[in-house]
Amino acid sequence: MAAQWVEQDSKAQQVFNEEPSLQLFVSEDSKSASRKSLPSHRSDEPPSDIALMSGVLTSPLPFYRTLSPFHIPMSKIFEVFSKSSSARSFQVIEQSSTLATAVHRDKLRFRDLLCCLSRDSCEVRKMTAVRLHIGVNEKKCVRTILIKGIYGSGPTVQGFINAFQTRMESVVKGTEEESSRAPSVQGRAYEHLNSEKIMHEEDGAFTIKNESASYYQFHKILSSEAYSLGSTIASFVSSFTQQYRNIEESSELLPQPVLPTQMDSVKLLIEETVEALFSHFNFGKAHTERMMHYCRPAVEKFLYAKLMPQLVAMYRCKMRTTDEGFAQKRKELQSLSPREILDLLEVKPKWRLGDLPTPYKEAIEMLSKLKEFNTPTEKLNCLLSAVAAMKTAVVDYWHAKEELDAMDDQLPVLIFIVVCSAVESPAAEVRLLQDYTRQSNGFDNELQLLTNFEVSVRYIAQEWQLP
Numbered sequence: 001m002a003a004q005w006v007e008q009d010s011k012a013q014q015v016f017n018e019e020p021s022l023q024l025f026v027s028e029d030s031k032s033a034s035r036k037s038l039p040s041h042r043s044d045e046p047p048s049d050i051a052l053m054s055g056v057l058t059s060p061l062p063f064y065r066t067l068s069p070f071h072i073p074m075s076k077i078f079e080v081f082s083k084s085s086s087a088r089s090f091q092v093i094e095q096s097s098t099l100a101t102a103v104h105r106d107k108l109r110f111r112d113l114l115c116c117l118s119r120d121s122c123e124v125r126k127m128t129a130v131r132l133h134i135g136v137n138e139k140k141c142v143r144t145i146l147i148k149g150i151y152g153s154g155p156t157v158q159g160f161i162n163a164f165q166t167r168m169e170s171v172v173k174g175t176e177e178e179s180s181r182a183p184s185v186q187g188r189a190y191e192h193l194n195s196e197k198i199m200h201e202e203d204g205a206f207t208i209k210n211e212s213a214s215y216y217q218f219h220k221i222l223s224s225e226a227y228s229l230g231s232t233i234a235s236f237v238s239s240f241t242q243q244y245r246n247i248e249e250s251s252e253l254l255p256q257p258v259l260p261t262q263m264d265s266v267k268l269l270i271e272e273t274v275e276a277l278f279s280h281f282n283f284g285k286a287h288t289e290r291m292m293h294y295c296r297p298a299v300e301k302f303l304y305a306k307l308m309p310q311l312v313a314m315y316r317c318k319m320r321t322t323d324e325g326f327a328q329k330r331k332e333l334q335s336l337s338p339r340e341i342l343d344l345l346e347v348k349p350k351w352r353l354g355d356l357p358t359p360y361k362e363a364i365e366m367l368s369k370l371k372e373f374n375t376p377t378e379k380l381n382c383l384l385s386a387v388a389a390m391k392t393a394v395v396d397y398w399h400a401k402e403e404l405d406a407m408d409d410q411l412p413v414l415i416f417i418v419v420c421s422a423v424e425s426p427a428a429e430v431r432l433l434q435d436y437t438r439q440s441n442g443f444d445n446e447l448q449l450l451t452n453f454e455v456s457v458r459y460i461a462q463e464w465q466l467p
Contacts, residue, residue, distance in 0.1 A: 061149030064161040068143040070278045072171060074098075074134055077145060080171060081132045084164040088156075090130065097268070100132040104156055128152025130160050136271055137442065214291045218298035222273070229276055236269055237306045247313045263435060266303065273299050297377065304375040315428035322427035325461035330419055332466055338420065344466070345412045351404060353397045360417050363389035368422040370429055376436040379429065380446050383453060390417060407452075415456045426457045 068077065074097075081100050085092050090102040104127070129150040137144055147164055149157035224230040274296050316323065333341060338359060342352050353359040367386040373379045390413060394404040404410055418426060434450050437443035 061151070061154050062158045062161055063146065063148035064165060065144070065146050066165070066168065067137070068145055068168070069172065070142060070275065072143070073275055074143070076171060077132075077134055077143070077168070080164060080167045081147075084160060084167055087163050088160045090160060098134045101150070102130055102132075102160075104128040104130075104152070104160070128156040130157055210291075211294055214294040215298045215301070217291070218277070218295065219302055221277075222299065222302045229273055233269070233273065233303060236265075237303075240265075240307060241310060244310060244314065247310075247317055266307065270296070270299050270303060273303075297375075300375050300377060308374045311432060312425070312428060315432045316425045319425065319427035319431055322458065322461045323425045326426060326457055329460050329464060329466070333419060338416075341416055341419065345416055347412045347416065348409060350398075350402060351394065351409060351413055353393065356397075358420075360390055360393050360413065360420075363387070363393065363417050364420045367417060370423045370426075376433055379433055380437070380449075383433075383449060384446075386417065387414070387449065390414065411452065411456065414452060415459060418453065418456045419460050426453070427461070430454050430457060 078095065078100060081102070082092055084090070085102040088104065090104045092100060092102045094101040129152055131148055131150055133146045133148075135144040135146070136142075145168070147161055221227060222230055222233055225234050277295055277299075278292065336344075338357075339352070342359070358364070363386045366382065366389050370379060370382050373382055390410075391404050394402060404413065423429065430450055430453050434447070434454070437446050437450065
């Protein structure tokens, strides 16, 4: 009988020591991602916050969600996760650029061994797993941290969450105190940022001069290949242009699977660059803190200015048929006056703005500048400005007695503005911006706006039958 118990004991211990059950959490993508030091075109694709939260809401296990300042690097968050794991007898079995998983296994007792002899699933019930996901809130420029239990014991998961929360709050508090005492520059690579005082301490306004000076200082760092950031960006741009040098072949792969990977890799590089600037540069001083307000826009402008021509070229190949139909329809309308075009679109009389020679002129001119902008954010702002100018024209003409609110009224006017503008390849521009906004959070309004422009372009190119 004793020999049988010894045999059963060794079998039970073997169950806990075997790794196949843990391979459910470790995919080949995550393994390769953990080995990468720089962003590439084959980055891992962690689940979105919406997907994670939908799983959390249906799970009975505890979860914890919080926001973290951008100046706390992701490496520090992973360090807190690792220390919390050690303190609560968890073992980290997976870690990628944004994810980490840890498991907890109780020690096997003699009473548990007797349980295992009669219940085959005992080893599964004794294991608890938690997962960390780090995301980015683009609107607020903060990190999102989510800890959730995957399976196992609720109290064990809650104990881990409590340990992680305590350590994380201590890190945030300690970082804030350190930033007030630290020197203004944290490393030789960032000496340029403090080479001139951009703003007086008592001046609290964001002026055009301060914005231009901030962009200049950031660009000095990013363009210097003598520093790690500049070298990383230069290597990325070179790899990107080389990999997608054949525009025709690259356009055939749009929008999947290449584009989401392209956008993800660009976005990841931007996030890591912004994180590096926040981590190594002390913004406790008033003038430097205001300067960091322009950090992300400056990084995006620097990178997209180098990549946008190639991206637009690929999209023009992809959307060539629609853009050619649009150009042909615009050519056919050149002989018509704005009033005649409004008649063809059956725009309501009150939205035709009386006897103005060119209704909605400002909106048309604004939209015509779309090609001049190099970053997706600037292009989105251009579209928003065109729509705002459209609505403002109505308010000005009717002295605020009428507003262009209903979508049934807006769409014919928007079609008129699009067809009268000088924007080139509107279908390609809109599709690129749609793919960009789908890769980020908090762009619901912009996606709706892009849908309206897409409908307008498609109607002009494919559905509008001229007499």
